[in-house]
Amino acid sequence: MYYKIKGIILNSEIKTVESKKGDSFEKLYVTIEEKETGNDFKHQFELFGSDAIQSQKDKIKINGLVTIEFYIRTNEWKNRFFNSLNIKNIIEEQEEKQDLPF
Numbered sequence: 001m002y003y004k005i006k007g008i009i010l011n012s013e014i015k016t017v018e019s020k021k022g023d024s025f026e027k028l029y030v031t032i033e034e035k036e037t038g039n040d041f042k043h044q045f046e047l048f049g050s051d052a053i054q055s056q057k058d059k060i061k062i063n064g065l066v067t068i069e070f071y072i073r074t075n076e077w078k079n080r081f082f083n084s085l086n087i088k089n090i091i092e093e094q095e096e097k098q099d100l101p102f
Contacts, residue, residue: 002071007032012060028053047087059090067091
């Protein structure tokens, strides 16, 4: 199951992550400001792996309106839980233009 959220892209950053075995992987972080609820909540999403990043990175434009399809991943460490929002797909949206009353 995945969720959807619409918002404006505030930031995008690719970081290299090193595993415990010493392997290196790329991770993309995308921060959006949600606009659907009337609140300006900020959310950060992640996308793991070079192939996945390549398939989505052209859709990421700062200040662009997008819908992000994502799933919630939870990791447990020492009886504590940590959630991450993992990107399934990014859909570019068109800004809604309001018609003038005249």
